[in-house]
Amino acid sequence: MDAQILTYIIVGATFALYIGIAIWSRAGSTKDFYVAGGGVGPIANGMATAADWMSAASFISMAGIIAFMGYDGATFLMGWTGGYVLLALLLAPYLRKFGKFTVPDFIGDRYYSKTARIVAVFCALIVSFTYIAGQMRGVGVVFSRFLEVEINTGVYIGMVIVLFYAVLGGMKGITYTQVAQYCVLIFAFMVPAIFISIQLTGNPIPMLGMGDTLVDQPDIYLLDKLDGISQELGFSKYTDGSKNMLDVIAITLALMVGTAGLPHVIVRFFTVKRVKDARKSAGFALLFIAILYITAPAVSVFSKVNLIDTVSEKPYEDMPDWFTNWESLGLIGWIDKNGDGKIQYLGPDRNGGVAIDGKTPDFADGVGKSGERIVTNPSTNENELYVDNDIMVMANPEIADLPNWVIALVAAGCLAAALSTAAGLLLVISSSVSHDLIKKIINPKISDKGELIAARLSATAAVVIAGYFGINPPGFVAAVVALAFGLAAASFFPAIVLGIFYKKMNKEGAVTGMITGVTLMLFYMLKFKFDLFGGGGEDDWWFGISPEGFGSIAMLANFIVSLVVCQVTKETPQDVQEIVENIRIPSGAGEATGH
Amino acid sequence: MKNKDKNAVAYWKENVRYLYILLSIWFAVSYGAGILFKDFLNQFSIGGFKLGFWFAQQGSIYVFVILIFVYVRLMNKLDKKYGYDE
Numbered sequence: 001m002d003a004q005i006l007t008y009i010i011v012g013a014t015f016a017l018y019i020g021i022a023i024w025s026r027a028g029s030t031k032d033f034y035v036a037g038g039g040v041g042p043i044a045n046g047m048a049t050a051a052d053w054m055s056a057a058s059f060i061s062m063a064g065i066i067a068f069m070g071y072d073g074a075t076f077l078m079g080w081t082g083g084y085v086l087l088a089l090l091l092a093p094y095l096r097k098f099g100k101f102t103v104p105d106f107i108g109d110r111y112y113s114k115t116a117r118i119v120a121v122f123c124a125l126i127v128s129f130t131y132i133a134g135q136m137r138g139v140g141v142v143f144s145r146f147l148e149v150e151i152n153t154g155v156y157i158g159m160v161i162v163l164f165y166a167v168l169g170g171m172k173g174i175t176y177t178q179v180a181q182y183c184v185l186i187f188a189f190m191v192p193a194i195f196i197s198i199q200l201t202g203n204p205i206p207m208l209g210m211g212d213t214l215v216d217q218p219d220i221y222l223l224d225k226l227d228g229i230s231q232e233l234g235f236s237k238y239t240d241g242s243k244n245m246l247d248v249i250a251i252t253l254a255l256m257v258g259t260a261g262l263p264h265v266i267v268r269f270f271t272v273k274r275v276k277d278a279r280k281s282a283g284f285a286l287l288f289i290a291i292l293y294i295t296a297p298a299v300s301v302f303s304k305v306n307l308i309d310t311v312s313e314k315p316y317e318d319m320p321d322w323f324t325n326w327e328s329l330g331l332i333g334w335i336d337k338n339g340d341g342k343i344q345y346l347g348p349d350r351n352g353g354v355a356i357d358g359k360t361p362d363f364a365d366g367v368g369k370s371g372e373r374i375v376t377n378p379s380t381n382e383n384e385l386y387v388d389n390d391i392m393v394m395a396n397p398e399i400a401d402l403p404n405w406v407i408a409l410v411a412a413g414c415l416a417a418a419l420s421t422a423a424g425l426l427l428v429i430s431s432s433v434s435h436d437l438i439k440k441i442i443n444p445k446i447s448d449k450g451e452l453i454a455a456r457l458s459a460t461a462a463v464v465i466a467g468y469f470g471i472n473p474p475g476f477v478a479a480v481v482a483l484a485f486g487l488a489a490a491s492f493f494p495a496i497v498l499g500i501f502y503k504k505m506n507k508e509g510a511v512t513g514m515i516t517g518v519t520l521m522l523f524y525m526l527k528f529k530f531d532l533f534g535g536g537g538e539d540d541w542w543f544g545i546s547p548e549g550f551g552s553i554a555m556l557a558n559f560i561v562s563l564v565v566c567q568v569t570k571e572t573p574q575d576v577q578e579i580v581e582n583i584r585i586p587s588g589a590g591e592a593t594g595h
Numbered sequence: 596m597k598n599k600d601k602n603a604v605a606y607w608k609e610n611v612r613y614l615y616i617l618l619s620i621w622f623a624v625s626y627g628a629g630i631l632f633k634d635f636l637n638q639f640s641i642g643g644f645k646l647g648f649w650f651a652q653q654g655s656i657y658v659f660v661i662l663i664f665v666y667v668r669l670m671n672k673l674d675k676k677y678g679y680d681e
Contacts, residue, residue: 084659211649223644585603586681
């Protein structure tokens with residue numbers, strides 16, 4: 001059957017499933033809406049967390065980015081998984097024991113201060129909005145690529161679907177939809193990976209195939225071959241990487257700590273029944289995430305080898321269909337700089353580099369000598385090929401000649417990844433507004449029913465705003481996702497960890513710490529990403545640390561300022577210290593708090 | 596009441612000790628083997644993987660998953676020992 005029709009059928013079927021689940025599990029109370037009634041089992045919660053966590057970017061872009069970064073891609077792999085260890089050991093069980101609905105709830109109560117709560121709400125909103133803008137755009141892009149509609153139409157469809165199940169079902173609805181979405185997305189990711197692994201190495205397990213020998217050259221390891229051809233083409237060895245070590249450490253740390261501080265991840269651990277289940281579901285969440293995260297680097301290696309084998313020094317006329325298909329969508333561009341009709345794909349050591357001048361190729365009407373699309377912004381170096389990162393995953397089924405239903409499956413997986421993350425973020429936004437702002441600050445007398453209405457209204461408003469960003473994307477979506485992690489690392493993580501592990505931490509320390517961390521992070525980001533405050537390039541980075549890695553420095557600053565300020569200001573009240581003692585104990589044994 | 600407090604303090608101490616041990620392993624596999632000592636470890640290989648590269652892109656993630664489940668087990672036992680399990 002035609003790939004297009006199959007895609008409609010499979011995507012349509014998964015959407016019907018999500019909506020069906022949403023109707024079946026709609027929320028009746030604020031407890032249902034915020035934390036799914038607090039009765040989700042650890043395995044289901046682990047799957048939902050995994051789906052929530054893995055966005056369109058993890059699903060489509062990550063393997064491609066790693067394929068181009070080589071070893072340096074480890075920053076993402078370790079950063080986005082290692083954070084769960086911190087979450088499981090340092091945060092989840094205690095926050096569950098604390099037993100409220102949101103992260104600002106914890107910050108506000110633990111630091112007995114409205115200011116702390118407002119700072120936390122503010123941070124939660126910036127983090128979630130920066131993150132969701134990218135997701136809605138992702139939904140639109142996926143729709144446009146696989147269903148051949150306008151990107152904006154795609155965003156509208158995505159808005160309607162998310163609106164339906166997030167607004168109706170709240171946390172309860174999205175949790176059970178996310179379980180289904182996890183199954184769809186992991187299946188869609190694994191199937192092509194397994195097939196390609198078999199084709200290249202004969203090993204059906206991709207993460208082992210990556211370290212195996214080649215089918216056509218049984219005495220050569222795949223990774224050695226890739227190292228060899230990378231060097232031959234003037235790139236650094238695939239397994240070596242090119243970033244400085246301090247920056248690699250800083251980025252990894254910022255991503256890990258940022259992960260542990262992201263409100264839409266933390267809130268998942270409020271949904272389980274017991275402290276014990278919170279620990280366990282963090283384990284399952286990481287297990288389910290790890291399946292994709294250890295497969296992705298294998299996909300990167302397979303697709304990089306396939307790409308180089310297909311294009312390097314080969315005539316343009318001999319390119320397979322997928323090459324020209326993605327070229328016509330503008331995700332591949334070729335400029336025959338030396339006029340030999342063959343594709344030169346070269347790295348910096350052979351006078352290569354980025355093939356075009358700017359971020360994406362600009363195309364003119366008409367075709368060049370070999371029939372290629374004309375690119376109007378070539379760069380001056382000798383590399384002739386521009387390849388968008390995302391192709392590595394999306395073109396995999398075509399490169400490996402897999403049947404059409406696999407292509408349809410990848411589309412459905414991609415949409416599952418984007419929608420599940422968007423829904424999780426929407427919920428954090430709506431609970432920040434209805435619970436933390438309206439109920440806790442503006443109108444504490446609001447009834448449960450009123451609060452539920454407010455939650456649904458703010459979810460609706462959030463969908464509309466996110467949709468607006470999806471349709472008019474700020475040019476800095478990629479930059480702001482790094483910002484979201486940096487901010488989460490610089491704001492929440494220290495405040496929560498100190499709140500649990502340092503009884504004497506007081507509100508003055510926590511608030512100044514959070515403000516310091518966030519301000520520093522925003523300043524660095526604005527300076528080096530948006531050219532404000534004098535701007536600056538790579539040479540001006542402090543200690544050689546990139547804006548992506550700066551979250552770890554801002555986090556350290558937060559810790560230091562919190563601890564120093566705490567020493568010179570009033571001691572934490574006794575009753576708050578007792579709350580801390582109470583959350584350290586998993587069962588009701590410490591219930592004497594109120595006495 | 597006094598006994599209850601003592602119990603809680605002892606429980607917390609043991610918990611924090613576990614955290615030190617587990618987080619040391621967490622640090623050792625990712626920042627240690629995956630980044631700081633990567634070049635040294637790359638002299639060795641398992642199958643087609645250079646060891647440092649393997650830790651950075653595969654091994655550390657396996658260890659992370661195992662660490663959490665070990666933690667779950669340890670804490671469940673600890674909860675029982677101090678009578679905090681539900």
